[in-house]
Amino acid sequence: MPVRRRSLLLAAAAGPAVAAVPAQAASAAPAHPRRPLVIGHRGAAGWRPEHTAASYTYAVRAGADWIEPDLVPTKDHVLVVRHENEISGTTDVAAHPEFADRRTTKTVDGRAVTGWFTEDFTLAELKTLRAVERLPQVRNRNTVFDGREEVPTFQEVVDLARRLSKEHGRTIAVFPETKHPTYFRSIGLPLEPKLVEAVRRNRLGRRECVVQSFEPTSLKRVAAERLGLELWQALGTTGGPYDLVSAGDPTTYRDMMTPAGLARIAEYARWIGPDKSSLVGTSLLADAHAAGLRVGAYTFRAENQFLPADLRRGTGPNDFGDAFAEYALYYGQGVDAVVTDFPDLAVMARRG
DSSP: OOHHHHHHHHHHHHHHHHHTSOHHHHHHOOOOOSOOEEEETTTTTTTSOSSSHHHHHHHHHTTOSEEOOEEEEOTTOOEEEOSSSBOTTTBSGGGOGGGGGGOEEEEETTEEEEEOBGGGSOHHHHTTOOBOOSOTTTOGGGGGGTTSOOOOBHHHHHHHHHHHHHHHTSOOEEOOEEOSHHHHHHTTOOHHHHHHHHHHHHTOOTTTBEEEESOHHHHHHHHTTOOOOEEEEEEOSSSOOHHHHHTTOOOOHHHHTSHHHHHHHTTTOSEEEEBGGGGTTSSHHHHHHHTTOEEEEEEEOOBGGGSOGGGOOSSSTTSBOOHHHHHHHHHHHTOSEEEESOHHHHHHHHHO
């Protein structure tokens, strides 16, 4: 897209879209002189199979400030990077006859899931698998990279971030998420001790690592270790965190997004990470800033099916819509970070 046309789109999008935000939220939002951070969601998942070295490298070369590894454990308690512990959609495990008998059904966070699970494989066994595109019907172009990448360990992602930091002359932070921490604690593979061990072993400081989770108990366990890191409370759109649900606590994500809930989050975390839809037509952004919290919205994608109806272009759900206009909207509102599958587009939009 020509630069002049993109600038016109950004200007056009920012006007009516920002005007739609309630006056209370717009007037209460503080000034934010720092530019919003661009966080590569699972790397650059729009362009490469997620959670691979190629995906993370693409994200950083596109200008991402942080890269996001989701953490799950192996049978021998090594932290590896997959969006879920069930790996049939992100690896070629189903094509390995030697692992056919590992297919099973488990209850994870109260939901029955069938497939192959990282906690049933040693690291050596997982390393025989190769990553594949998780959304082949949406991102068919990415399937050309199927079978070319290993499942990385968290340590390998830390090492990669440091190499890329040197290569690009800027600090690339890792943004690990503890996945299903209550479940893994229940089967004797707790995530937090291994994460803390890695932070200490690598001497990761607050500019190099921010820890996130949907479960506040997991974040509080990390906070208790006094690592000096910023913590990020991720927020869903329905229900409540599974650690609270399993303990009989009725607190919902909606409750956590009230001023009182945000004040409680601010006692242990520096960030909240709501779904981007939670910021539309609400005072959440202003309320969070008033509580001293930074706000990073997720997940920004370029395909029509993930965009508001008025920003869709073309006829197919997987055609690219006007992603630049959506970034302009949220940057204009004053978000502190965006979590995106397309960090190159987010960086370009940030430049204006």
